[in-house]
Amino acid sequence: MKPKRKRLWLLLGSMGAFALAVTLVLVALDDNLVFFHSPTQIADKKPPPTQRLRVGGLVAPGSVEKGSDGLTTTFVVTDTRANLKVSYRGQLPDLFREGQGVVAEGTLGTDGVFLAREILAKHDETYMPPEVAKALKDAGHWKKDAGK
């Protein structure tokens, strides 16, 4: 039974060491592993206009405006602490709407407006039939009982 014991400990030891190494690498890379930054992080960092980056948050209710050319959309991305105005020219994804999650990729202009080249919609982890969603909204339980 001895060699089996030894092999088991050897395996567990090397796996533990490997897991530790991977954890350290992931912690060190943390900033590069995030897919997007929040408006607060963008406000703190003040990235140069040449740097392409992604900003993510909620589309602030009431902030969506269509430009006169019918193609440009401007809206405010918020993480409730900081706001960032975003301008985008092109087709928006089906799930894009006020109060919904959104990720914009582009550059921060010198005027403080984020010039998006691509807009992605981010949805939450709640799934339900339309009638249930409506009933919850009517009862005033929206986003309280229905998860995040």
Place this chain on the structure above:
Amino acid sequence: MSGFFAMGGYAAYVWPAYAAALIALGGVTLMSLFARARVRRELRARGLDRRGAKS
């Protein structure tokens, strides 16, 4: 019925997704069946009984 196949305008995404699942999972199922049939045939051809420990 045509409304069912239209998938509320998302037919171009829902059906290809199910087709891809069918190809991937059906594919591995068919490959497994063929491989089993081939190995059984060879075992029989060499007189190796496919069941039991003794041969």
Place this chain on the structure above:
Amino acid sequence: MAGMHALANPARFQRFSARALPWSAGLTAILLLVGLYMAFFVAPPDYQQKETVRIMFVHVPAAWWSMAGYAFLAGLGAALLVWKHPLAALMARAAAPVGAAFAATCLITGSFWGRPMWGTWWVWDARLTSMLVLFFLFLGHIALSRAFDSPERGDKAAAILALVGVINLPIIKFSVDWWNTLHQPASVMKLGGTTIHSSILIPLLVMAVAFFMLFVTLVLMRTETEIGRRRLEMAALAAE
């Protein structure tokens, strides 16, 4: 002959498998039929994602069982390297392609879901990337197990890869919590209960059980095949 001893355990497996296979195959077929019926005719469209939510019924079970399948593969790797279990290597050879097919299903269906809902076929966020890595780990396992002249060496190399790659499982699972991702957090396997309405959750769970039975059926069947293949190899060696 030393080989006879190695086959003692596989022989017991084959007796079990011969009895279990018709049942698991039949159960898979019934559950798939019921699950697909529920997925298309019972489950309502989602309040936001409309009919595209139906992609979830194949996407999520494929994701779950590809991850559990990889954990199984890693367990078989340990059983081979530590306990030298005679069946572990053959089962691993049987399971890896099934896991790869499940992972591929998850990735492709996810892509068809992401395009209409997120607005993109693919992004390199932590969840999608780690899932792609899982797919390549399965492919690597298949390749490595066949890379050597002696199948035993291939089995061992593949077992080591399976154990090394297991670190990817917590990364996939928690990527959505640790880092900002485009992919949403967990809906079912989470603390504080599910966020999926029962009318959508129940078809999802039926499909999940169906996919589990499919995985079991395929692994049983393929393990039988691998045992037969190994016996053919041994017979060929003995004939030399």
